[in-house]
Amino acid sequence: MYILDHTLALRCISSSISENTGKMLFQSIFTTAVLFVASTIALPTDLESRQSATTCGSTSYTAAQVRSAVSAGYGDYQAGRTYGSNSYPHKYNNYEGFDFPVAGPYEEFPLKTSGVFTGGSPGADRVIFNTKGVWAGTVTHTGASGNDFVGCTGTS
Structure with a gap:
């Protein structure tokens, strides 16, 4: 047992x-x-947190400058405010066919080395963001033909 x-x-x-x-x-x-x-x-899924410094032609911008331009442009877009003779921010049609990491529709807004655009000459450089306020890319007229854009570093 x-x-x-x-x-x-x-x-x-x-x-x-x-x-x-x-x-x-x-x-x-x-x-x-x-x-x-x-x-x-x-x-991180928010593209704004992945924004980085960029160079458009020979002009360099910090990530903070890019974020400031997107923030100002999107704020103006939401409020229905525009500046300058070209009424920025305004619709960006992406005729150049950039491969942005976010879906449109897109707006463009001047990118400045000092402060944010509130009128006057917009210069050659732009931030592109969608209508939800998410940064899509950075482009410039510098080096482009006519009124076209080319991508700044990080935008293709």
């Missing part, structure tokens, strides 16, 4: 170990999957 009880006890222990090992393996795989999904979701 003692041997039979001992064998039964070993079977119960073995079954319990197998069951616990399976649970532990499942928990480990589940935890890894959850962490992977969480890290994917935590990636």
